[in-house]
């Protein structure tokens with residue numbers, strides 16, 4: 001997969017962009033990626049199309065090897081990644097989640113796509129549902145978007161954590 005430094009924001013956070021399929025090739029890139037990760041790094045995985053078992057393994061190696069004292073965020077998480085986080089919560093170890101994509105369809109034009117949710121700290125399934133109902137369809141501009149996943153399950157990793165703050169050490 002392609003991994004490159006994309007930009008540095010004004011407050012000096014650098015963005016490391018991941019693009020393509022996270023598969024066995026990622027294993028060879030692990031040392032290079034760990035070198036890239038300095039304090040105040042955003043891992044942007046919005047362009048990651050898939051992550052297989054090898055990709056998961058390498059991802060865990062990256063986040064468990066990097067210095068946990070460094071401030072590292074993960075942004076633009078696609079829904080396929082969030083599905084995996086619900087099975088393997090460790091995929092977010094040492095990371096601050098800042099944004100994710102919610103999969104929706106439009107009941108007016110039948111379009112299907114994902115919308116970005118950025119105010120993540122406040123998110124519950126009810127809030128996500130309300131957020132989706134206020135968004136316009138990017139194709140027909142109607143406000144008839146509906147989640148195509150069960151939001152309680154999709155956001156389970158987050159809401160469970162909030163409800164049981166001491167459940168995970």
Ligand SMILES: [Zn+2]
Nearest residue numbers: 106109137140
């Ligand atoms: Zn539409």
